[in-house]
Structure formats: C-alpha cells, structure tokens
Amino acid sequence: MLCLFLLLSCVYQSRGQAMQKEVVAGIGIKLCNQKCVERGSCMSFAYAIDRLSCHLLYNDSVKRTTKDGYVVHPKLRSQLSACSMAKCGFNTRCVERRRGGAACVKGYTDGSSLESRCKMNSDCPGSMFVCFTMTCKCVPGYSFNPANNNCVRQCKVYGDGLTRYQGLGLKGYNDRAENTQNLKECSNMCIREKRFTCLTFEYLPKRGTCQISKFGYLDVEYSRRETGQEGWIFAVRNCE
Incomplete structure (x- = not known):
C-alpha cells in the first residue's frame, strides 16, 4: 500500500526568527498531535x-501565527479532535470524517439528519453512512441517532427528524394512505400516528x-424494497 507519510526537515521563518519544523503529510490532527508527543523535543x-x-515545531512557537491556513497548537497528552479546528456556523455541528478531517453538518427538517456533502462513501463519517445523491445518509433501513452522530437499526425513542x-x-x-397538501403534512401524519409507530413514509x-408504514426498509423481504420509483420521496424517521 502506498504510504501517505512524507517526512521532511525544513526551517520556517516567523517574525524574523528561524522556526525548526518537520513536515508530515496526509494525516489527521490526532495523529499530528501524537507524533509531536512521541518526539520529546x-x-x-x-x-x-x-x-x-x-x-x-521544535521551538516554543505556540503564540505565533503561521500562514496559508495553518493553525498552531500546543502538544497535548490527551488527543485532539479534528473538530477543534472547525468553525461551524449557526445551527450546525461538527463531526469527524473517517479519513481525519471534519465536517459541519445540519438538519434540513425539524430533526437533525446528517446531510454533509460527499462524492463517495469514504467522505462520510462512519461505516453505516453512504453517499446517496451527493449527501451522506444512513444506509437505507437505518436511522440517524443525533446523540452520537451514528446510524442504528432501531431507536429507543423515535423523534421528529x-x-x-x-x-x-x-x-x-x-x-395508511391519504392525500396531503405537501411533504410537511405527510411527515406530520407519520410522526403523529397513534395506532402504530410510523417508521417510514x-x-x-x-x-x-x-403512504405511511410501521415497517423499515430492511424489515421487508428484498423483493419488496423498491428502487427507481420516479417522483417518489421515501423518508425514514430518525432517533430523538
């Protein structure tokens, strides 16, 4: 396997002083901190x-500001999170990607579905996420749990998301099937259903x-799981 780590030694000029540094490419912030801890100097x-x-950095440069998007951190014995550097906007939160970066995500409805942009499955945070129509979603049949930013087969309590x-x-x-004015009314019909726990619509x-249902996508036999339904929107309830 091609190694992504490129080790170099160089000198960085900051405010007229030489800053000794070693460059390691292709790693996340946690591993960067770990490598600094491993090197006593x-x-x-x-x-x-x-x-x-x-x-x-091999001299005390915590108070210095570097250039081109680099931010200086003191080495910590406890691990840093990639989210410690992310600047997420209003009504968003940060989650770590599997490859070491971070993403600011937000919900698009009353709930907190993970909808970060992606091009492939590996861009999404967690093994039970897939890149579906260029956004990270839980594998169909799984529900998003906002408590731990993960996907689960069943929720203890289902929410409005x-x-x-x-x-x-x-x-x-x-x-149950009825005509509604819009998607919001249809989702409310599912969420407010009292005779059974509506999981999908x-x-x-x-x-x-x-059309609302007490069954999830993976609760039915494979031949009953439809794909390519032109114009239809299928929705899965997430955890509270």
Whole structure:
C-alpha cells in the first residue's frame, strides 16, 4: 500500500526568527498531535485541516501565527479532535470524517439528519453512512441517532427528524394512505400516528399521495424494497 507519510526537515521563518519544523503529510490532527508527543523535543505543531498537513515545531512557537491556513497548537497528552479546528456556523455541528478531517453538518427538517456533502462513501463519517445523491445518509433501513452522530437499526425513542431518499419505497407495506397538501403534512401524519409507530413514509408530490408504514426498509423481504420509483420521496424517521 502506498504510504501517505512524507517526512521532511525544513526551517520556517516567523517574525524574523528561524522556526525548526518537520513536515508530515496526509494525516489527521490526532495523529499530528501524537507524533509531536512521541518526539520529546517537539514543542507544538501547526496543522492545516484542508490539506491534512502537519508541521511539527521544535521551538516554543505556540503564540505565533503561521500562514496559508495553518493553525498552531500546543502538544497535548490527551488527543485532539479534528473538530477543534472547525468553525461551524449557526445551527450546525461538527463531526469527524473517517479519513481525519471534519465536517459541519445540519438538519434540513425539524430533526437533525446528517446531510454533509460527499462524492463517495469514504467522505462520510462512519461505516453505516453512504453517499446517496451527493449527501451522506444512513444506509437505507437505518436511522440517524443525533446523540452520537451514528446510524442504528432501531431507536429507543423515535423523534421528529427525517432522512429522505429519492426513488426508494416499500411495495405492499403501507398501513395508511391519504392525500396531503405537501411533504410537511405527510411527515406530520407519520410522526403523529397513534395506532402504530410510523417508521417510514412515501410521498408523491405531483399527486399529494402520502403512504405511511410501521415497517423499515430492511424489515421487508428484498423483493419488496423498491428502487427507481420516479417522483417518489421515501423518508425514514430518525432517533430523538
């Protein structure tokens, strides 16, 4: 396997003084801190989150500001999180990616679904996430748990948050069907259902058709899991 670590020695000029450093490329901030701890003479480190680039600094430079996106940190015996560098906006939170970076995520409905942008599954944080229509979602059939930013097969308590999947559906497993004015009304019908715990629903915007179900996508046999349903929106309830 091709090693991503590139070790170099160089001198960084800051405020007219030479700053001895060692460059380690292709690692996350946790490993950057760990490498500084392992090298007893390393005093601090500078890290650029967008490049996964680590500069181990060999003089006391914590108060200095480096350039080009690098931020200086003191070495810590306890591990840093990639989120310690992220600047997330209002109504967003930070989650760590599997490859060492961080992402600011937010919900798009009343709940807190993880909807960070992606190009492939490895861009998403956690093994039970998939890149579905260029956004990170739980594997269909799993619900998002905002308590730990993870996906689970079942929730102890289901909340109001929903994750939507274009084109999926359940064939023959609809427990209640009505016409609603919009997607919000359909989601409310599912959430407020008293006769059973609604886990999923399907909505066809052009007709206003709303079909809710007590079954999840993986609760039914494979032949009943529909894909390619043009125009339909399939939604899964997330955990409280």
